[in-house]
Amino acid sequence: MRRVVEFDGQRVIVQQEAAPKPNPDEVLIQLRLAGICSTDLALMRGYKDFHGMLGHEFVGEVISGPDTWLGQRVVGEINIGCGVCDMCQRGLKSHCRQRRALGIFNYDGAFGDVFRLPVANLHRVPDSVSDRQAVFVEPLAAAAQILQQIHIQPQQRVVVIGLGRLGLLVVQVLAHTTAEVTGVVRHERQVALLRQWGINASRVEDVPLAQADVVVDCTGDVEGFHTALALVRPRGTLVLKSTYEGLSAVELTKVAVNEITVVGSRCGPFPVAIRLLAHSRIDVESMIDGVYLLEEASQALTHAGQSGTLKILLKP
């Protein structure tokens, strides 16, 4: 089998290897389609000091494992819990004290012909969901997680900033609430997509300061946090879908003074994402910018890293 491995902090290489041997609680999955996300690009820049097989967004077919799963088309949750710690006991394996994560942290990823994953992480993909849709289940679940965490009320004003791979899923999910949802756009492509989806689009300078009840930051940078904090009203809620390197104390003072509720948000519910796709409630097709073969992974990642690129897919 071929596998895509993070090589030297800048490059990936495609290696030939024997197929992995699954543990008794794991299955072997044959890749059908994988997606590249910003986390993969961050891992290549040295995030988590990861040097293994990349990839955590996938749809595949179970080729070895329990009979009930054999031949099933599946997607998989990325967090691998130990099953025994206090967090796992509470059903929070995404916060396992010994957490491993597919293609991110202490566990080989999905960018390969064949890879393994625990049975407990699997979700069947219904026939009504295509491979090109199913490969979005993981990031779409992350977008839907916001609705698990905060109660968005019908009359509230919600602003989403950072309309990239994740932000465009977030804004689509939130637009299904009855709240007044606005996406902050920077490029013509974002304007066109939001128009196509019937979602309000606004340039940041046209969004009134300190008025939004909820601001979701998907920018992935400190600048985004500045903007989000400027847009949220006192006693409003800031949902963070980003990581922040070098955030200054000044901003945290403003969080305290304006009594802002800050909600960190990461992985989310797969069944919700599968249902949204099965009911064609989310347009992912318009977000696909290219499909590359596994052996072209290096070009695929370079393409994914170019400004404005949305989803790049890998196929065997």
Ligand SMILES: [Zn+2]
């Ligand atoms: Zn991802």
Ligand SMILES: [Zn+2]
């Ligand atoms: Zn655990």
